[in-house]
Amino acid sequence: MSAPLLEARQLSVDIGGKTVVDRLNLSLQPGESLAILGRNGAGKSTLLSTLAGLRPPRAGAVLLDGEDCALLPPRQAALRRGWLGQFQSDPFGSTVLETALTGRHPHLGRWDWESKRDAELARGALKALGLAGMEARQVHTLSGGERQRLSIATLLTQAPPLYLLDEPLSHLDLNHQMAVLELFAGAARDCGAAVVMVLHDPALAHRFCDRALLVYGDGRCAQGTVDTVLTAATLSGLYGYGLRQIEDHGQRCFIPE
Ligand SMILES: Nc1ncnc2c1ncn2[C@@H]1O[C@H](COP(=O)(O)OP(=O)(O)OP(=O)(O)O)[C@@H](O)[C@H]1O
Structure with a gap:
């Protein structure tokens, strides 16, 4: 077993x-x-x-x-x-899609860029969380519930x-x-x-x-x-x-x- x-x-x-x-x-x-x-x-x-x-x-x-x-x-x-904490901090400006893509970082080599497949996974997770169409939005413009759903989408993109x-x-x-x-x-x-x-x-x-x-x-x-x-x-x-x-x-x- x-x-x-x-x-x-x-x-x-x-x-x-x-x-x-x-x-x-x-x-x-x-x-x-x-x-x-x-x-x-x-x-x-x-x-x-x-x-x-x-x-x-x-x-x-x-x-x-x-x-x-x-x-x-x-x-x-x-x-x-994958760990979802109670609080998120967004010290740097980034878009919704860029944030979701950070979920792929553990899967990438040191010099790798995110692939088309990584972007598809992130977009799929955003869609599953009802965030499709918001990919280009800056994270700091999201509501509390939208920010929480983005964190969950990022975790789903990580797919642990x-x-x-x-x-x-x-x-x-x-x-x-x-x-x-x-x-x-x-x-x-x-x-x-x-x-x-x-x-x-x-x-x-x-x-x-x-x-x-x-x-x-x-x-x-x-x-x-x-x-x-x-x-x-x-x-x-x-x-x-x-x-x-x-x-x-x-x-x-x-x-x-
Ligand atoms: N750095 C710290 N130093 C001292 N006490 C701390 C520290 N961090 C947290 N605590 C205390 O430890 C206890 C447990 O905190 P924790 O956040 O794990 O509780 P929780 O069960 O998740 O609470 P909640 O339901 O309010 O989120 C709390 O009494 C908190 O005030």
């Missing part, structure tokens, strides 16, 4: 003197998706960037496709995982086997939220990608992910299938607010009491 696309072994992560996770083990195979949920400040982004290899853990290891990501050069890491998404739905209207979730569900189902997403909506996590990891902010966490982990009882404890659970045609909704 091939190595998982993502594996955390006895992973302990601290930030600002507090423990986010303590000796966490998890693994993600091709086609699997995991939602990370927790209160503001619980450490979800810190954990996700550690899983991306962008900050060192206190202890334990993160393996990308079987290799310790601490030992991977940046380009090799970028071929194995593993997506690590920090609040991919932020700034998006309902229509685009569903479109983005369907896109990543399709990437998992049709292309065997593995997807980890930080989400604040447990109903969407239940609908679009196979498994969930609850981060309590004091080192404790809970994980399992969405059916077992995303219940009114566990989520009421996680968020410190009473929730009722409603089942409808296999989908689960949570209503604040």
